[in-house]
Amino acid sequence: MAVVMDHGEKKAQDAQQAFMQQLRKTFASLPREIPLLLFSQRGKEDVFVDACRQVVRAFRGLTDKITLKEYNLEHELAAKYKVDSSPTLLIDPNRYNIRWLGAPMGEEGRSFLEAMLLIGSGKSGMGEQSLKVIERLDSPRQVKIFVSPTCPYCPQQVVNGLKAAIERPELVSLEIIDIQCRPDLADQYGAQSVPQAYANDVLIGQGAQQEEVFLSSLIKLAPQTIFIPESTEQVVNTDVVVVGGGPAGLTAGIYTVRSGLRTAVIERDALGGQVALTPIVENYPGFSQVGGKTLVDIMVSHALQYVQIFQGEEVLEVRPGDPIEVTTTRRKFITRTLLLATGASHRHLGVPGEQQFSGRGVSYCATCDGPLFKGRKVIMVGGGNSAVTEALYLKHMGVDVTLVHRRDRLRAQDVLANQLPASGVPIMYDTEVKVIEGKERVQRVRLINTKTGKTSDMAVDGVFIAVGYQPAVGLAQKIGIELNEDGYIKHDAFHRTNIPGIYSAGDVEGGYKQIVTATGQGAAAAMTIFEDLINPYWKVAQAS
Numbered sequence: 152m153a154v155v156m157d158h159g160e161k162k163a164q165d166a167q168q169a170f171m172q173q174l175r176k177t178f179a180s181l182p183r184e185i186p187l188l189l190f191s192q193r194g195k196e197d198v199f200v201d202a203c204r205q206v207v208r209a210f211r212g213l214t215d216k217i218t219l220k221e222y223n224l225e226h227e228l229a230a231k232y233k234v235d236s237s238p239t240l241l242i243d244p245n246r247y248n249i250r251w252l253g254a255p256m257g258e259e260g261r262s263f264l265e266a267m268l269l270i271g272s273g274k275s276g277m278g279e280q281s282l283k284v285i286e287r288l289d290s291p292r293q294v295k296i297f298v299s300p301t302c303p304y305c306p307q308q309v310v311n312g313l314k315a316a317i318e319r320p321e322l323v324s325l326e327i328i329d330i331q332c333r334p335d336l337a338d339q340y341g342a343q344s345v346p347q348a349y350a351n352d353v354l355i356g357q358g359a360q361q362e363e364v365f366l367s368s369l370i371k372l373a374p375q376t377i378f379i380p381e382s383t384e385q386v387v388n389t390d391v392v393v394v395g396g397g398p399a400g401l402t403a404g405i406y407t408v409r410s411g412l413r414t415a416v417i418e419r420d421a422l423g424g425q426v427a428l429t430p431i432v433e434n435y436p437g438f439s440q441v442g443g444k445t446l447v448d449i450m451v452s453h454a455l456q457y458v459q460i461f462q463g464e465e466v467l468e469v470r471p472g473d474p475i476e477v478t479t480t481r482r483k484f485i486t487r488t489l490l491l492a493t494g495a496s497h498r499h500l501g502v503p504g505e506q507q508f509s510g511r512g513v514s515y516c517a518t519c520d521g522p523l524f525k526g527r528k529v530i531m532v533g534g535g536n537s538a539v540t541e542a543l544y545l546k547h548m549g550v551d552v553t554l555v556h557r558r559d560r561l562r563a564q565d566v567l568a569n570q571l572p573a574s575g576v577p578i579m580y581d582t583e584v585k586v587i588e589g590k591e592r593v594q595r596v597r598l599i600n601t602k603t604g605k606t607s608d609m610a611v612d613g614v615f616i617a618v619g620y621q622p623a624v625g626l627a628q629k630i631g632i633e634l635n636e637d638g639y640i641k642h643d644a645f646h647r648t649n650i651p652g653i654y655s656a657g658d659v660e661g662g663y664k665q666i667v668t669a670t671g672q673g674a675a676a677a678m679t680i681f682e683d684l685i686n687p688y689w690k691v692a693q694a695s
């Protein structure tokens with residue numbers, strides 16, 4: 152029977168043929184062979200093995216550059232390549248450590264095509280910024296990407312993994328795992344949604360990530376949400392250097408660049424300062440409730456639209472003068488002004504056992520470590536807004552938490568404090584921690600009632616500490632900046648310090664230490680800097 156095609160079908164068929172023709176040409180131009188090794192279990196009917204064969208056969212119809220050899224799991228090559236499940240498809244195993252656990256069906260056909268083209272080209276096809284990121288990788292990464300044939304977002308994440316494995320084959324291995332074929336592995340890793348990426352068994356990405364973000368996550372072994380471009384400049388000439396990438400520093404950066412000033416923000420650690428560690432923020436206007444890290448991501452994305460951020464470099468030295476010289480661990484900045492927005496770091500209790508068990512039951516960050524204590528008993532030490540916010544956060548995630556406060560009244564705002572009894576968080580007033588004890592990890596705390604002097608032991612798995620912050624003034628002191636009697640940077644109403652051209656903003660100045668006050672101080676300092684650069688007060692002072 153003759154098949155009659157309508158016009159639309161004919162057009163679609165022509166387009167498909169043209170596409171196949173183009174693919175044949177592309178494969179023909181590739182410089183390398185693409186050897187594939189398929190391992191399967193002898194004598195076992197397996198739909199995934201059949202599907203694998205079919206996909207490879209279809210691709211081999213396009214090019215003879217793809218070769219396929221099949222082995223069973225008892226073959227010596229299975230032992231050589233540490234293959235123990237069926238089907239496992241190895242891609243060019245003499246050059247790379249890339250394997251598919253399952254069959255590249257459905258949406259995964261796109262990933263497979265990309266894999267064939269990249270392997271055939273012998274190049275990772277990474278962008279310039281990505282190459283700079285992966286260049287920094289200095290230890291092995293075993294990447295696992297969980298996918299499913301019906302997931303349209305998976306190929307993007309698989310391609311990220313492929314590029315990393317091709318660019319750094321000596322350090323990066325890649326397993327692409329089809330959750331339908333390997334539900335056991337999906338269960339083991341808790342991969343409930345796809346794509347989900349792990350490196351060295353640590354979750355580094357949920358959902359498809361931008362290439363540079365995936366690579367940053369791979370390097371840091373933690374999921375990143377924002378990519379900050381790397382700079383190779385050895386000397387940066389600028390009008391303003393902001394030290395500190397918290398709310399004050401980021402806001403200042405936005406304001407100075409919008410005033411036409413060249414600006415660099417330098418941050419040694421993670422961007423966002425203390426806010427990034429705050430579980431929930433409820434008093435930043437415009438957001439009735441927002442996660443601290445989410446708010447930071449929004450701020451950083453906004454700041455990046457204006458200002459260059461140099462993250463991961465520490466300021467080692469500042470030479471005041473005109474210009475000011477700032478030396479970091481990576482480069483030198485020549486700048487007309489300097490803004491110190493170095494924030495504050497958490498205060499320690501200073502009791503025996505605190506340092507010894509830090510990271511082994513003692514924690515200063517509920518958002519970071521809280522999930523590890525689900526269903527376990529902990530105390531939260533402190534009576535301020537941080538202690539209460541974090542105790543509530545722990546309680547809500549299923550941690551058995553008791554607040555321990557040294558006085559008979561909390562310092563925290565009533566609106567927060569009132570939530571403790573409502574949420575079932577017990578409070579031990581007039582109580583101080585004397586000693587933290589344990590073997591490998593924290594096991595108990597010795598407490599003292601400050602009114603009765605009575606001591607008692609309490610069995611706990613964790614001690615969370617939120618007893619305030621101390622200003623990060625080490626750099627300021629090194630430069631010769633005056634501090635006030637409380638140890639914060641001394642400044643005038645315009646955020647000028649005692650050294651001309653050097654300013655301060657945010658928690659390092661003391662005061663209310665709210666996100667909204669920090670951003671306000673950053674904006675105000677930036678506006679002073681703008682005005683001072685037009686009309687330098689120190690020159691006016693010298694002239695008169």
Ligand code: NAP
Binds near residue numbers: 533534535563619620
């Ligand atoms: P904080 O307000 O200074 O409170 C520190 C708490 O720790 C106080 O209750 C203090 O007790 C206690 N403490 C200090 N040293 C101690 C020690 N050695 N042993 C036992 N307890 C000790 O610090 P924070 O709660 O970290 O807050 C810092 C700033 O950030 C504040 O300005 C706060 O308002 C702000 N913040 C705001 C929010 C929010 O608005 N949602 C959230 C977090 C933080 P005493 O009360 O006896 O002095």
